[in-house]
Amino acid sequence: MKKWVGFSLSLVLLASMLAGCAANKTSEGNHNKKADGEKVSLKFSIWGNDTHKQMYDAMIEKYKVDHPNIDVEIMTIPATDYQQKLSVMMASKTSPDVMWMMERAIPQFLGAGQLADLSSLKSDAAYKFDDLYPSTLDLLTKDGSIYGIPFSTPPNMIYYNQSLFESKGLKTPKELYGEGKWTYDEMVKAAEAIAEPEQGLFGVNLIRPNGWTTSWIESLQTLVWAFDADYFSEDGKTFTLNSKEGEQAIQFFSDAMFKSRIHPKPGDQTTFETGKIAMQQELFSYMGKAKAITDFKWDIAPMPSGAGGQGVTLGYAGYVVTEGSPHQAEAIELVKYLTNQENMAITSQFFVPSRQSVLESETFLNQGPSPESVKTAVLEQIAKGKVRQAFTNFQKIDEKMKIGFDSIYTQSATVSEFLKSLEKDITPVLNP
Amino acid sequence: MTTYTARANRRNNWYGYLFISPMMLGFLCFLAGPIIYAFALSFTDYSLLHPASFVGLDNYVQLVGKDPLFWKTVGNTLYFSAGLIPLNLILALSLALLLNQKLPGTGLFRTAIFTPVVTSIVVWAIVWKYVFATDAGLLNQILGYFGMQGPAWLYDTALVMPVVIVVSVLKKVGMNMVIFLAALQDVPKMYYEAATIDGASKWRQFQSITLPMIAPSIFLTLIITLIGSLKVFSQIIVMTEGGPGTSTYVLVYYIYQLAYKVFDIGYASAVAFVLFFLVLVLTLVQWKFRKRWVHHEQ
Known part of the structure; x- marks a missing residue:
């Protein structure tokens, strides 16, 4: 008797499995038919x-x-x-x-x-x-x-918090640009006047939201170009950031984070919408979010210029x-x-x-x-x-660059040490 | 008589096979098959963009001799396990001992501690990423309230792994706690009564009664937690992406990185097999030593 129960149960199980498979097949068949038709x-x-x-x-x-x-x-x-x-x-x-x-x-x-x-x-x-x-x-x-x-x-640009500039009586980036004086030095001056890092108020943020891990390509290309440096040679075979200009660019960024502290530190997630960032590097596509801001006045301005021009990235x-x-x-x-x-x-x-x-x-x-x-x-x-340089093996390059830049973010290497070791690590990847 | 039993046995076996067939089919198609395929791939040079070519043991030679990042990754994984397992087991056992008493609100606490186990690990990791964010993070804001400047938790090579360990322990400790609770409730009360009459202290009772009686559960949780810790991935990819630098590169993250970021699938399969053997060896070692310290087992 028991055996019969067991046997019939297994049959039911098997049948339902088969039925399941069959059902799948028919529905797939229908789908294909539709696609073949109109x-x-x-x-x-x-x-x-x-x-x-x-x-x-x-x-x-x-x-x-x-x-x-x-x-x-x-x-x-x-x-x-x-x-x-x-x-x-x-x-x-x-x-x-x-x-x-x-x-x-x-x-x-x-x-x-x-x-x-x-x-x-x-x-x-x-x-x-x-x-x-x-x-x-x-x-x-x-x-x-x-x-x-x-x-x-x-093109990338600066979204700035106009209310913060006005409250300090500073000239806005747009006004400075109009006068032809919108430079990285001026940007630092304005940022230092506004920033209160203890209160979580920052002068400038070059990193786009959630962009710390992809920072080197997404956020810092402009800075590197503006300092008249570049990551790689035209043909993409040589690492060229290990130069005087490259060192200045990275040093500038490091100092902004850790010395003058006008820039949020690595891993920070503060966004422009909170009103805690005076100047934010962003793209046009951020406009939708910016337009939703109601608690302060804001405007947009071009990127500031350095020794190598503005270095605008598209x-x-x-x-x-x-x-x-x-x-x-x-x-x-x-x-x-x-x-x-x-x-x-x-x-x-x-x-x-x-x-x-x-x-x-x-x-x-x-x-x-x-x-x-x-x-x-x-x-x-x-x-x-x-437009930024493109590579067929971008993913590999990206990985090495990320790991390298982290030594700046964790302050585990000086800028010149970082550039040297990155050059050593990245050169084989550039010449596969 | 014997032939009859044999036939009956065979028929019974048949039922058994029938019953486990859905599970076995799934296992063969979706687990055993891919594992064998991955093993074959580990002897090839294969990127998704080009067909595979056989390279013999090259991948394994490269991995042992020429890839410092691989050894860093193994080290990080062991660091994670070594940090996670004791913390997890001790915390789980302490919580179980505390919540095994009949106090008001124990039900609430048990639920609260178990809830993270059923929460999605991705959601859990994202929330903690914000908690540990550098300046605007919840933790650093609280510290700031007391006039302290919190560190960049996830951007400090020394701090990041401990942070990930703590986040992982908080997520998983509830599971082990429940296992311990069940084991504790299975310990017959009479042993404690006898010990009390003999004048044994609470600590002595814990050492000589509780621990030996729940040893099988400790063994079980140890193996589960160990294997789980070697497979850590989600919290790493969400919270740190292996960074800063390579300080949280763990084996599964490295495999993912190799296979799906740089498309070095052959090499990734080789690393995956090293992980497979690592888990196997550690489990076998534990199994061998089990006899030494698990006395009470049904």
Whole structure:
């Protein structure tokens, strides 16, 4: 009797397992059928935040009116994991159809032939390809073909807390820039006048939020350029920061943190919105958050200049399509839609547009605190800005640089020791 | 007669296999398979961007002889384990002894101490990252209130590992405490009564009755905590990303770093196998010495 119970129970178990498998199969079958038919489901990956996603959702709603068979699913992947996650997805052939791509990731994917050729967009008269700034296309061009459309080329800038400057009776960065006196020396002077490190009030913060681990490339490139130094040689084979200028740049940063203490210390998470930072290095895309600030007045100004000029860095992001995606044609259509004049005007609330007609429009000038601030801090800077150097093995370089910079942050080495040991560690990685 | 039993046994075995088959299938497909595959990969040079090529023992040679970071990583992992295990077990046992008494509010305390165990480790680590943030962090603000300038907890090579250890202990101590509580409640009361009549002190009772009686539980928690500590990853990636420098590079973080950041999958598999053997050897050693100090085992 007992045995019978046992046996029938096992049968039930086995049957339910089989049923489970079978059910899976049928649902998968249905899915495939749909894709083969008219319904197309595209995946679109971004590293942005929820407000960006909402913006795209609204755009896609509109797109569906003319393209009822297209479904777009937006995937958000954090910027710090973005390149790595997409590399894995590419290898396992599960990558999204349309992707945001950052400048440092482009050589890897373009070099591996994983990006689709979008040159067909050039020939479409209605798309107005010529409206895109040619300089912004360089990174995504290979052998005369276009492999992506840039949508965001923001220069970095200083967001400053105007109320703090006024309360101390100081000239603001914007005024100083207007007088041609906006330099790193002046920035330090203003920061020293404002900072009260014991109260958690800081003069200047070059590190972007949550950016301590990626600081060398994300936040300090401008400083290094402004001191007339650079991390690497043009060909990317030599480490060049170990120079007098490089040492000055890093010493400047170290002193700001540990000596004059006008800069938050490593690991600090204070944000500009709290009003505890007088000057914050940030990108245009921070505007959305800045606009939500109500308890103090703020404005934007260009980066200060040093011996090597302002060293403005251009952020860079473009849309690319996966080579070999089963819905490549639909994906290219979507990129075309997202980068047309009308939609780039919409995305310009967060992203500095690559279309001349949009960049120079009233709409864009009104995206900032005031049209003339946007003019000085954004439009005038783009021409001076440089895009950061890109490497096919960026991840390895990044790792070594991070580990090296930590010796400055933990004060476990002097600046010249740090530069020497970093040179030793990074040179083999630059010459694989 | 014997043939009958044998047949019955065989049939019974059949039921048994049937019952464990879902678990075994899952184990074979998702655990044993990948482990064997990873072992094979550890003899190749494989990045996701290029196909694998066989390199023999090169990865292991590199790892033992030419990779100082690997040895640093092993050292860090052992440091983490050596810091975590005693702290965790002693704290768990003390809490269990305290909360084993019938006092008002013990239920509340037990729940409070156990809650972190069921909290997501990522959430836990993010919260503590903010607590230990340099200037605006909760801890340093409290210290500032008393006129003290707190250090940069997570940006100090000497402090960062102890901080991670403490955060990990607070997360996991509840589990061991519950195991100890259960063991303590299983110790028959009569032994204590007899000891009290003999005039044994509380400490003597703890030494001679409690400890031997709960030795199997101590052994269990020791092994679980040891293996868990060698696999530490989430709190590291959230709180420190291996930094500052390489001072919190632990084995699993290093494997992740090699496999998914720089795509050196072959080499990462080799490191993973070193970890596998490390866990195996430590567990075997403990198992061997178990007889010496676990006297009371059912």
